[in-house]
Amino acid sequence: MTFSIRPLSDVLAAEVRGVDLREPLDDADRAALNEAFLDRHVLCFRDQELDKPAQLAATLRFGPLDVHIQRNKGDEISLVHTVSNLDADGNPKPEAAAKGNLRWHSDKSYRTVPSCATFLYAVKVPAQGGRTEFANMNRAFEAYSAERREAFRGMKVVHDWVRSCRKSGEREASPEEASVYPPVAHPLVRRHPESGREAFFIGNHASHISGMDREEGEALLEEIEAHSTAERFVWRHQWREGDLLMWDNRCLLHRAEERAREARVLHRTVTRGTSPF
Ligand code: OGA
Numbered sequence: 001m002t003f004s005i006r007p008l009s010d011v012l013a014a015e016v017r018g019v020d021l022r023e024p025l026d027d028a029d030r031a032a033l034n035e036a037f038l039d040r041h042v043l044c045f046r047d048q049e050l051d052k053p054a055q056l057a058a059t060l061r062f063g064p065l066d067v068h069i070q071r072n073k074g075d076e077i078s079l080v081h082t083v084s085n086l087d088a089d090g091n092p093k094p095e096a097a098a099k100g101n102l103r104w105h106s107d108k109s110y111r112t113v114p115s116c117a118t119f120l121y122a123v124k125v126p127a128q129g130g131r132t133e134f135a136n137m138n139r140a141f142e143a144y145s146a147e148r149r150e151a152f153r154g155m156k157v158v159h160d161w162v163r164s165c166r167k168s169g170e171r172e173a174s175p176e177e178a179s180v181y182p183p184v185a186h187p188l189v190r191r192h193p194e195s196g197r198e199a200f201f202i203g204n205h206a207s208h209i210s211g212m213d214r215e216e217g218e219a220l221l222e223e224i225e226a227h228s229t230a231e232r233f234v235w236r237h238q239w240r241e242g243d244l245l246m247w248d249n250r251c252l253l254h255r256a257e258e259r260a261r262e263a264r265v266l267h268r269t270v271t272r273g274t275s276p277f
């Protein structure tokens with residue numbers, strides 16, 4: 001395939017044009033896209049025409065699928081989730097959108113094996129607003145002094161789904177979720193398994209610091225998150241229908257900017273990551 005890759009900001013993200021994700025990628029295409037992905041952390045493939053099976057097939061070209069305990073029970077197609085703010089009658093209803101997505105997070109960071117890449121495909125999006133925001137956790141880490149970086153390297157952070165649900169006010173975690181996802185300690189600073197770069201691994205699922213006074217650890221996490229999501233580390237994606245956004249949960253935080261008032265429907269797939277180190 002001949003395609004072009006163009007940075008969308010200084011901080012992160014690139015736009016890819018000329019790729020049809022319904023078609024297979026050869027080794028050279030995949031290598032070029034992977035290099036851009038490692039460098040830019042978010043790839044926006046424009047003008048895609050993907051139904052759910054095609055999105056699933058496209059995702060599997062980049063890695064093995066990550067599954068949810070709640071939803072991997074049906075047929076294969078249910079492995080593609082819908083992110084939507086529509087009510088049962090198909091009308092936009094802001095409160096129908098997930099509250100947890102409004103908090104900075106890294107997908108499934110509360111698992112022992114968190115997600116690798118998330119693929120979000122825009123089916124119906126508002127012309128204005130309803131953006132998704134991303135923050136570069138590698139740049140944020142590098143911006144601290146050498147002393148503080150060294151101190152952070154020795155710390156472990158506990159990620160906890162039950163607590164995350166309480167913090168966002170989304171809902172209570174179900175008993176099944178609570179038993180499948182007990183709190184897990186990850187390195188506060190994780191090394192990217194492919195690029196080797198260090199990045200904070202924090203966000204709403206992060207609860208406190210292992211072995212540190214609880215409140216002190218919570219305050220430290222708040223400080224790091226505030227630092228890391230400052231404007232200079234952030235990029236916002238204004239969606240266009242047909243965009244397939246692929247982002248790297250190993251070195252980014254993301255969140256929904258707001259609960260859009262107009263219809264917003266996206267299809268979501270995720271690839272499985274590896275244990276952070
Ligand atoms: C997600 C997510 C944010 C958004 O799908 O994982 O966080 O803007 N989405 O919809």
Ligand code: MN
Nearest residue numbers: 101105106107
């Ligand atoms: Mn998310």
